[in-house]
Amino acid sequence: MIPPGLIMMLAAILIAFSRGHMRTLIVLAAPLLTLYAVLQVPDGVSLSAHYMNYPVELIEGSPVRRLFATVFSIMAFAGGLYAFKTARNAELAAAFAYAGGAIGVAFSGDLLTLFIFWEMMAIFSTLVILMGGTEKSRAAGFRYGVIHFLGGVILMVGIIGHYLGTGSLEIMAMKATDFSSWMILIGLLINAAAPPLSSWLADAYPESSATGMVFLSAYTTKTAVLTLILLFPGEKILVFVGLYMVFYGIMYALLENDARRILSYSIVNQVGFMVTGIGIGTEMAINGAAAHAFAHIIYKALLLMSAGVVLHRTGKSLCTDLGGLFRTMPITALCGIIGALAISGFPMTSGYTTKTMISEAAALEHLPVVWFLLAAASAGVFLHAGIKFPWFVFFQKDSGMRPKDAPWNMALAMGLLSAFCIGLGIWPEPLYAMLPYETSFHAYKASKLVFYLQLLLFSGLAFFLFLPLMRRTRTICLDTDWFYRRAGKALALRLSRGLGALRAGVMAILSSLWGSMGSGFDGLVGQQKRLAASWSIGISALWVLAFVVAYAVIYYLRAM
Template identity: 60%
Template sequence: MTISDLMFPPAFIMILGALLIPLVRPGIRPLVLILVPLLTLLMIWNLDDGVLMTARFLGYEVELVEASNVRRLFATIFALMAMIGGLFAFQHARVVEMSASMAYAAGAVGVSFAGDLITLFLFWEFMALFSTVVVWCGGTEAARRAGIRYGIMHLIGGILLKIGIEGVAVQTGSIAIQPLMLDSFATWMMLIGVLINAAAPPVSAWLSDAYPEASPTGSVILSAFTTKTAVLTLLLLFPGQQVLIWVGLYMIFYGIIYALMENDMRRILAYSIVNQVGFMVVGVGIGTELALNGVAAHAFAHIIYKALLLMSAGAVIVQTGKRKCTDLGGLYRTMPVTTICGTIGALAISSFPYTSGFISKSMISQSAAYGDLAFVWYGLVAASAGVFLHAGIKFPWFVFFQKDSGLRPKDPSWNMQAAMIIFAVACVLLGVFPSLLYQFLPYEVSYVPYTAEHLVTQLQLLLFAGLAFFVTLPLMKRTLTISLDVDFFYRRVGPMIWRSFMHLLVVLNGLFQSLVVEKGKRLPQLWIRYHGPEGPLARTWPTGSMLLWVAVMLVVILIGARLL
């Protein structure tokens, strides 16, 4: 029997690992964190293409495992991220965070191989559950609140996705994962549900709200899975839908603008995630083979260099306890490993030649040029300069190289350094030898990144972006400001409206108490007063008096009837 004959999805190995982590001795946990993703990788790369496992569920034939090049590529980087993230985290993360992170990664691997919409949805919600736990493991009141908002937002996204899946199943009679047209309410609901997980504006604030409030190790894990599984789902379900081009462009410039205004280094990198996912969404919208290859390659490269950037930021937080750019600077003196690795990550996200970003992001912009999408190409090129401004220069400059903050922390523990070095080497290797990645892309690759034209254009772009940064450096210096986003409405205006509503209820309750309840308390007294033994209505009246009052009442009734 080969590995392909095993009757369980690869994600189950990581779910078992998540269950084992709390049960084993502390000295064994690092082995579990490393070996479980390695076993998952072994299974991933021994799966044949096609549907490999089915089962009956709710009357449907669900496909628990369907393998292909693009699915295998995403599952590979998810498993690698779980392994290197575990290496980075094990000395600092709590047991519940390590276990939840492994389960979260398992959900991403499950989504990667889901062959039908029901299986995809189940693993999708599995991810939402355990990623919320990872946010809560930040251990602060801010993390608790951010986790609640994060969970609510993903609950809404899951409901919309489920509505869409049910609609598609009713309309087509099929739950297969295949390209869909945006020609019905159901497919639009599915698209919106997926875009929420992709952090597409106007509901992208959940990412910059929640990720920075997680622990320094939790932020690294969170950066890899939710948005990239959304990209994979878009790639499988909505390739070539042009609305995604404009959604992606909006994401790109939204991320740049907010990252340039931000002071918190992890929020800078969180907005940068939105920006980078925007490039991938544009590629899905273009929908050509080159564009979809670029999406897959850029997702793979992005997970590595974004994790590397957040690892360097996390190392700084662990060693200094500070996260604001205004509190940092000059750390290159005593944190050389962290500085070098963070700088390599910054160069990679900026598409610097001979880094992974150079050989992946350019495939998307080139596909726009080949598709005669001049406006899109200009937007992507301009955005590349913006990425260099906020992530390529701003983050390392203010954290490591600007004014001396007086802080003298050392580099973090050996496991954190090892994780950063591994991903830094990966950024360079993929940039120098792009065929290492290109051979695993969904379509045959004829694209050559290292042409004289591409090198000169990119270097010119980076040079002028760098010059613009230092010329405007006085304006770029951050102060203790707060950037308002759409979440202002449900974090500030919403609670304000709720407090006003509760105050109104208190006022109305007071009126009810005074006008109704207090009056009601007097009714028994009035009843006794008039109907009690001594009350006027309980007395024995003389016949003459009674006749008089009957006559008066009769006159009143007759007058009233006459008037009406």
């Protein structure tokens, strides 16, 4: 039994040291091998080992785990195809190791294994962002890393507490009832880009390269969705968290000028739908969340590929700079439109056949508020991503630019994912068959079809009527990252200046004392005196810890 994640990680090492056709071969073959290995994983634990006296289950299969690992592998293939001609070795290697980490999480049988792969993802995704190669991507990657390592520590605290409380590291459904389970939930939610730290996503992803962002969009938030399905199905608070994310994403995307940042906010929006579904927790809702994650990974990658080609060809991604590109980039525009229709859940696309399951679950559970909010949000998705993205990038006004269309490999990758978007929209049964629970869900009932067509098309009408209100400006929108990028930084600078002044003052006093007292100073630090008294080790350790933490916090905030 070869662990599927291991194939990707070995490939990552090989990619780092290979070039030319050899590298291309590895980039394209490894994800396909991984996909094969994923489909071979049987239900139940099939690989276990011992790590420091703890039994760890490296591979545990189940339908939902295979579903996520399958789409992770497909995504690695499409991403590799898209990126292999332009991406640097280090970026591709980091992206493949990152994908391997995600597949490792998907098959983790216990919390310790999960944590290890979780942290690998944090490390390699940070590297992917840093490979953006600009000063901005360096700073954003640093902020991203700090948030994710913080999330990792919180998750670790929860896992340790859970182990001490229950004596088990088994992955099983739980409720957020005590300190440990809350810590685990918070750790997972940080990776899902839930409030209050949602801002890390739109802060960091758009600073990565055109190719790097395609990988980033797929793994971190969706492994969080999978682990929430495994650990917290039916946890009611997730309904509120999810609905907040849905509308947060829409609001910020509507105000955003950078096309790739618009798509980042819409990741939070879409993950919000999934988190809401997990919170509802019925079989239909969990199926909906899992199916939607599968479809989302594909159409979001497609949208980012389309935006990535534009960035690659023009060097621009601000709506105010773009427009009219459909003339010379018909393939990129068409693929972008297909992705945009899919994210909006337009009939005949994968978004329609998957997202409507979550709404249906809310209807079956008689949750009118949730159902109406999800319907409003579906309209909002068409508004903020479905029309806004293609309109401002490819139509809107004539920017005067006449860039070439996508290079062949990028066009092929987009074509593949477009085929998935439409294929799963017309023929969703193979996807339904892979879902965690059996389903007889019917997406194409006539009444439902007419309902969603009306909802979406009239949202389109609203878009064009309110267009003057949505004129793009060269602005950004403040988010919670302001607290650590501005407020925290100012505080840290003031603190470190204050501490510096304090130290100088103390040194001055001591040296003048030294001068005036001469050997009298001995009286202060001699045997048995206050400053020379021995402290217990525990107290000393506590002080050292406090200083190290304070130093680390000030250092991080300054560096941000």
